[in-house]
Amino acid sequence: MKIRFDSSDRRQSGRDGGIKVRYGPARRAAFRLRWYLILLLVASPVIYFLYSLISDQVSTEVPAMIWYPQHQLLARVPGFVESMEVEPWDRVSRGDVVVVQRNPELEGKLRQVEDELAKSRERVAYTRREQGADLDYRIGLLEDNLGDVRDHEGRLVRLIERGSASQGEVMPVRTERARIEERLAELEGERQRLPQADSVETWPDTLQIRYDQLQSERSELEQEQTLLVKEADLDGVVTELLTEPGQFVTVGTPLLRYSGTRLRIVAYIEPRHLERRIVPGREVSLVLPDRTQLRAVVRDTVGAANRLPAELRTGIGDGQSAVPVIVEPEEALPEVWRVDRLPVRVNF
DSSP states (O other): OOOOOOOTTOOOTTEETTEEOTTHHHHHHHHHHHHHHHHHHHHHHHHHHHHHHHHHHHOOEEEEEEEOOEEEEEOSSOEEEEEEOOOTTOEEOTTOEEEEEEOHHHHHHHHHHHHHHHHHHHHHHHHHHHHHHHHHHHHHHHHHHHHHHHHHHHHHHHHHHHTSSOHHHHHHHHHHHHHHHHHHHHHHHHHHTSOBTTBGGGSOHHHHHHHHHHHHHHHHHHHHHHTTEEEOSSSEEEEEEOOOTTOEEOTTOEEEEEEESOOEEEEEEOGGGHHHHOOTTOEEEEEOTTSOEEEEEEEEEOSSOBOOOGGGOOSSSTTSOBEEEEEEESSOOOGGGOOTTEEEEEEO
């Protein structure tokens, strides 16, 4: 037996109990859309995986950071900080005075050396005066004696001419005159060789040796004193003062920290991309925070793989390793983006 159900009251989406329902078709469409959304939600991990796989083969955007190398200015001699000539965020140029130190012990040693040098000159000048006076006195006596001998010799010569004296009488007088003249010449030479305060070469050997030692010591102290005035080693911006006036610092104590004007852009790349993509000279795109892109070039890799810097961590995949890669833009960055530790992106 064949049974067929064909009733005019068969249920329809737009009717309920023979009454037309206005929202029936819309409800059926919403039911179908809900199933589509559920299907899309279930399939989204697969779609995302396929998209990531294809996108990773085409290009990769990795985190990067702008670095200004930080430098510390160290004390090279001990002393008290007398003044700080700069403030944080001041721009300095190479050779600018930034810190002035003072070392009382060094100043005392330098004064002591200067005093001893002055006393050496005074000692030489006193010796010259004393010895010069003695020589002048002795020379004066010999000159008077020489005058008497010459007068006596003259009288004997006149007597010989008149025949009243012989040559034997005048010979001892002439011998005495020659001896006095020789002694006078010796004393005159000694007077000329007296040490002069402004000519160290004329000083006695012992004084010359001591003078040279003092000169060498003074040069060392003056050289050490010049190190008390600290100058900037290169152009940059002062970021932090590490000491204050009145503080005593030793050799190697950091005085201040400042950054150079030459920045570095370091991108952090997963190790799996290195061999396949990252080679020196490769052109990449530098993506600034406003999504402006600049052309850049890979220069070199730096160090071993490590975790991302704290400023670049987002909480997703922070434990993965990344290799620092130096990227150099082909044109200068706009001044507004020349900020230390500014996060940017690099598209490979």
